[in-house]
Every structure is written in structure tokens, then in C-alpha cells.
Amino acid sequence: MREIRCEDIIQTVRDLCIQANSRLPEDVQAAIRTARQREESPVGAAILGDLVENFTFAGEKGLPICQDTGMAVVFCDVGQEVHITGGLLSDAVNEGVRRGYTEGFLRCSVVSDPLRRVNTNDNTPAVLHTRLVAGDRLTITVAPKGFGSENMASLTMLKPSVTREQVEQTIVDAVSRAGSNPCPPIVVGVGLGGDFELSALLAKRALLRALDEDNPDPYYADMEHSLLEKINALGIGPQGLGGRTTALKVSIEAYPTHIAGLPCAVNINCHVTRHACAVL
Numbered sequence: 001m002r003e004i005r006c007e008d009i010i011q012t013v014r015d016l017c018i019q020a021n022s023r024l025p026e027d028v029q030a031a032i033r034t035a036r037q038r039e040e041s042p043v044g045a046a047i048l049g050d051l052v053e054n055f056t057f058a059g060e061k062g063l064p065i066c067q068d069t070g071m072a073v074v075f076c077d078v079g080q081e082v083h084i085t086g087g088l089l090s091d092a093v094n095e096g097v098r099r100g101y102t103e104g105f106l107r108c109s110v111v112s113d114p115l116r117r118v119n120t121n122d123n124t125p126a127v128l129h130t131r132l133v134a135g136d137r138l139t140i141t142v143a144p145k146g147f148g149s150e151n152m153a154s155l156t157m158l159k160p161s162v163t164r165e166q167v168e169q170t171i172v173d174a175v176s177r178a179g180s181n182p183c184p185p186i187v188v189g190v191g192l193g194g195d196f197e198l199s200a201l202l203a204k205r206a207l208l209r210a211l212d213e214d215n216p217d218p219y220y221a222d223m224e225h226s227l228l229e230k231i232n233a234l235g236i237g238p239q240g241l242g243g244r245t246t247a248l249k250v251s252i253e254a255y256p257t258h259i260a261g262l263p264c265a266v267n268i269n270c271h272v273t274r275h276a277c278a279v280l
Helices: 006-022 026-038 042-061 089-103 164-178 196-206 218-232
Strands: 002-005 071-079 082-085 127-133 138-145 154-158 186-194 247-257 262-269 276-279
Touching: 002 006, 006 082, 006 089, 006 138, 006 276, 026 042, 026 247, 071 082, 071 089, 089 127, 127 196, 154 164, 154 196, 164 186, 164 218, 164 262, 186 196, 186 218, 196 247, 196 262, 218 247
Parallel strands: 002 082, 071 127, 186 247
Antiparallel strands: 071 138, 138 276, 154 262, 186 262
């Protein structure tokens, strides 16, 4: 049994909060640069150029890429041979988020109650997703989620008799309804199968996949490419001002489901598709 101290988790989460908000992952940077070169719309190409300038400056100066530094969504893969000492994992994660957002001078956007709307002033609590995995390591991924894009999420309980084309149309329609609201170019995460809540989690996890990686199942990889083509044909374009670059990537995660249903969740990230990961 390998021991991991809560203080190490706190420090790691703190650092990941700051890193994720100031340094865009290399695969996302590359996708935006490539889109700029391919964009046919002069306005769209100019906007993509502004995005490149923005994330470059933010990375160099250690400043937030976007003023909405998001609600902290934290994924913890806990090895079954790990023993956490000095407290609870959830408390350590929240303390790390508190330190990261206050010491990193990041915008605190979390309210303590959905109706009474009093700001917690330290961006806690985080949304924490844990799963047990093999081994003696703890993998922590911090993925700050801005709500301009999160508000555009959708979940549809489709009939099991629908065709693949109808599933694709459901996803394209969700992006079309979102329009310019999620600050395109976007990354689209799709969760298919499971049940109501698992499909949503699958869609959120899909956003963690590198943009240069397809689903390992050729069937879903082909579906990802088909959806990306259809979404970019909508003409929404960068920041909703027209063009061929509405989405940078569509990522699908699928899971077995009940014979009577087909949950389909769509979770959208803006061009600031942020996440940072560390292994303890």
C-alpha cells in the first residue's frame, strides 16, 4: 500500500488550477493555429489570429487565457493500492482549489447555493469525479469549465430505434442551437449510452481527450469525423461571425446501455479547452 499525503494533493491541485487557466494544452494550440491557416473567411481567420495572440501572451505572462476561469472540475483516478493520509481526498481537492484560485488571482465564480447565489469567494467547492483504477498512483486532472459553454450542454433520451444518422442530427442540432454562445471554435464532447447521469459524465470526459486523438473504435472515429464535417458546414464560424471553423474536434465516448434507451449527452467547450494533469 502506497501512502500519499493530503498536503501533496493540495499543492498539486493548486498548481494545476493556475496552470490550466494560463497555459492552453499544446494540442489545442496546434488545432487553433491549423484552423487559422485553413479558414476561408477573412474575419474568421483574423479572429483565430487574435486567439493565437491571446493564448500565447497568457502563457508567457502567466495570465488567465479567459476572464471566466471556470468552475473547477477535478477528475481523480485513484489507484486501489493508494492510501491517502492526513484527511479526506475531497477536502484536499477543495483546499487546493481554494489556494489555486485565491493565490493565483483567478476569478471566483462559484456560489454556495443555486438559488440564493452567495459567492463562496474562493471558487469552492469543486466538482469532483473519482474512480478506482489499478496501481499505486493518483492521477489528478483539473479542467476548469466556463459556463458560457457549459450552459449550452444538452441531454436527450433517444429511442433505441433511432439510426446513426438521427443520432448525428441530434448532436448537430445541439451545436446549431448553441450558435455563438459557447465562443466558437468549440470542442464537442459526446456521451452515448449508459444511463441519464453516466452519459453526461461521458460527454465531459470526452473533452479531456487530446484533439489529435480519435476514438479507438473505428466506427466511432468515423462518426467523429462525420460530425465535425457537418458541424463546420453550419457556417457559425469563429465567435459566431461566419466561417468554416465552428468546431475543432468532436470526441465521442460510448458505454453499454439498456435495451429500451439511448442516452445522448452533448457537452461543449469553448476554444479555451483547458485541462492540466499530474500523477502522484
